[in-house]
Amino acid sequence: MSLIITVAKSDEEVKRALEPYRNIVVVGCGTCATICRTGGEDQVKEMVEKLMGWGKNVLASMVVESPCDVRIDRRDLRRIEDEVKRADAILVMSCGVGVQAVGEASGKKVLAALDTIFLGEVEHIGRFLERCRECGMCVLNETEGLCPIVLCAKGLMNGPCEDMINGKCGVVGDEADCVWVKVWERMKSEGREEDFLRVNPPLDRSVKVGAAKVVW
């Protein structure tokens, strides 16, 4: 399962965003942010305590099953309809999609408690790895199933580059393999060295302009 990986914003930043507001509703996420331990039951509870400590009036808090789904937001928020109505702002502990969907469902001012950082592969809970940047033009068929847009610091389509050091990425550091060395190794292990000579064409940046939409 792939997850939208989030990390908590600093207290300072959340406090600053909440400054003009007193009556707050806190909404967590029962899916990705629960697994990331950034917006599950425990983190929502901690946030409520923190807000009270900052002198805020917390009207209600709840973990919505999937705040990224407007239908579920509407259904779940109905349970705290009065509190939402009276709230000055809803603090949402989910990815950016969830924050905006809660805003859409509630018609209220929404604030983000988290930073959304990537779409991740789960190695185990607490170890999430970025593997896809949702570019809309998947190149995995050309690159041995390894995404250079994410795994190469420069997103090069024809690497490696001058910053490759002993098979590692000199930009990211020793913990990151140079993806182009990996691509080479995969081709070599199958006796397809000549495939490395193929030039991948420039990407079509017009594929994704503005907010993407898929409508059936």
Place this chain on the structure above:
Amino acid sequence: MLKLMDVLGKGFTLIGQVDSARTVDMGAILNAVKSMGNVSAVIVSEPRGMLGVANTVVVSGLVKKETGKEVICQLTCRDRNRAALLSDVLAAKMLGIDSFLVTDGGHPKISDTPQAMAVFDLDSAQLVQMLRHLSEKGETLAGHSIVGKLNIYVGTMAFPVASPIEVEVKRLERMVGLGLNFMVTYPTFNIEALNRFQSETKRLGVPVIVGVRMLQDVRDARRLNEDPRVTVPPELIDSLEKAEKLRGEEKANARLEANISFFEGFIESIKGKGFAGCSIYAPGIEQAVSQLASRLQA
């Protein structure tokens, strides 16, 4: 006068390299080039790890205009998309520049302006492709035609000390297939690696210019040594260290001499090994280039 690209690979050519700078004054750059003496061409490059220097195209044009020297202009994919790169190439041609040293460019993250967006709309292979397309078909990659004729020479940086080297050689082979005219090696002091590189890339049939990096002083040498791919030979560090004990002009002369005598030996030992020449980068001590050149001719 024969153009550099016509003579490259027929004999051993000495060229110089000068960095653009974060400046509005061409004086220092021109003086640096002038003090290099009679080099066959000058590479105008971007200082590594520094973002936002005077555009290398404009600096190249001014160097050519003011010194009459042939210029190879470095172009990186780091901060310009394909349209901006095309603009620069067309403008370069108007300034009489037609040789480019194409590189991906260092990532902003490891530069002095890490917050900047890393562009890399094209990579160096795709940029070579774009330049060849312009030169041969008079068209952009998108198929738009160009008014006027461009006759472009394209080179790239090669990394003889890259590990694993086989990937680097394959990368260069890919570039050669796109119509690469020359390669300049990333400066190394490792003659063994250079010879190995030469034997592995000879079959590609593209002139290889060996990059040489002179050292301002012993601190410069130690800074360079921080790159795990670089080992400054201890004898060069020793003679630079000895220079530190002197004062004023004596110290400056001893530093120059340390470089000149080391690189005289270095270049003599790679001459006749199939390399097309040397590109000498001597930031801040460009007069050493001309002194070394006359020593080599003697």
